[in-house]
Amino acid sequence: MDLLTVEPGCIARYEGAMPSEPRQPSWEPGSSARRDFEQGRMPIWAGRLHVHPRAGRATSVHAYAVVMLVTRGESKMRHAGDLVVRAGDVHLIPPGDAHGAGASNAEGWGVAFHPDVLGEDGGAGSRLGPLLRVRKGCHPVLRPTLPQRRRLARWMRLLAAEVARNEPGHEEAARSLLRLVLIELERMTAAQGGTSEPPSLGLSRKALTYIETHCLEPLSLAQVAKALGRSSAHVAGVVRQETGRTVGEWILECRMSEARRRLRGTDERVDIIAERVGYADVTHFIRQFRRVHGVTPAAWRRKATAGGP
Incomplete structure (x- = not known):
């Protein structure tokens, strides 16, 4: 043992x-x-x-x-x-x-x-x-x-x-x-309570949580800011300062994460996956996916399901 x-x-x-x-x-x-x-x-x-x-x-x-x-x-x-x-x-x-x-x-x-x-x-x-x-x-x-x-x-x-x-x-x-x-x-x-933190850090974390929850819907910086009760400029500045990424980049990352899950774990067509992760235009989805991953969704799926880790 x-x-x-x-x-x-x-x-x-x-x-x-x-x-x-x-x-x-x-x-x-x-x-x-x-x-x-x-x-x-x-x-x-x-x-x-x-x-x-x-x-x-x-x-x-x-x-x-x-x-x-x-x-x-x-x-x-x-x-x-x-x-x-x-x-x-x-x-x-x-x-x-x-x-x-x-x-x-x-x-x-x-x-x-x-x-x-x-x-x-x-x-x-x-x-x-x-x-x-x-x-x-x-x-x-x-x-x-x-x-x-x-x-x-x-x-x-x-x-x-x-x-x-x-x-x-x-x-x-x-x-x-x-x-x-x-x-x-x-x-x-299970028994641990919360702790206080700087308001700006709390705002950044709240923004990321909201993005993760709503990223598959039509979503923009203005909508995130409205949900948090702050101005778009303020939310954009805090998120960029705390994470090094823009709100738009985090929305894209969350959508790409769901796309990878579907490419790896389902046999759905690429156009279906594009729609389910928030893209009405499959060409735009493929372009965005390739910009992030360096390959098309189809090529990524082939490599991810080829038997490697």
Whole structure:
């Protein structure tokens, strides 16, 4: 039985037999696995993760979610304020949340995933609950009990091994293990309350939540601003400042995420998918998809369903 223990000095280690595992896909910038993941062809990444500090006060923003269980060291992070993540902690980064690392020697298990991989069955939104609560103001660092750490580490290690495989059924197995990770996080956060945050950061997060909910409908900056009770200029400025992207770019990302889900998981024609993700003109959809992914929807579908991770 695998055990995760935190020893004096904040070092986490495993006890018990470790089965042989396939080589994990690299998360290093420029690696083929990271490129495939960021373009949506690889919907889930999992593996060992090392936190590298970025120069100056640089921050990162991405359209996918990240969960990290720190097993060794600590990291000074900027995420809804300054915080320290230590061995045994779990750091949750929702899509669109600005974050950055300062001094760091942290390492651990990491999972990154595109929310569309969860599909529509069983309430994908509810499984994202812990991450969505961070978006609403809950603290992004969880401090699980030892049994919770053990379970989470096991699910993440098995998920990393599954993602690295290219065997029949590996994608469904990976999705099932991801659900177990999210269920464990839900249990950790069940009794956690919210925290206050700067009004501008709250506005940015509210804008992203509204966009995610309504992106498949006709949607514009003016509509987002009206729903939030602010001017278009104010919402545009805050979202751009906090995330590095425009409201229009986030609308496009949410639509492309749903398009990828349908391309990967259904046999719907491209023109049908275009209509369902908010495009009346299939040519415009194909042009937008190609601008984001570098290939047409049909070519992306062929590569994504060709048997790779």
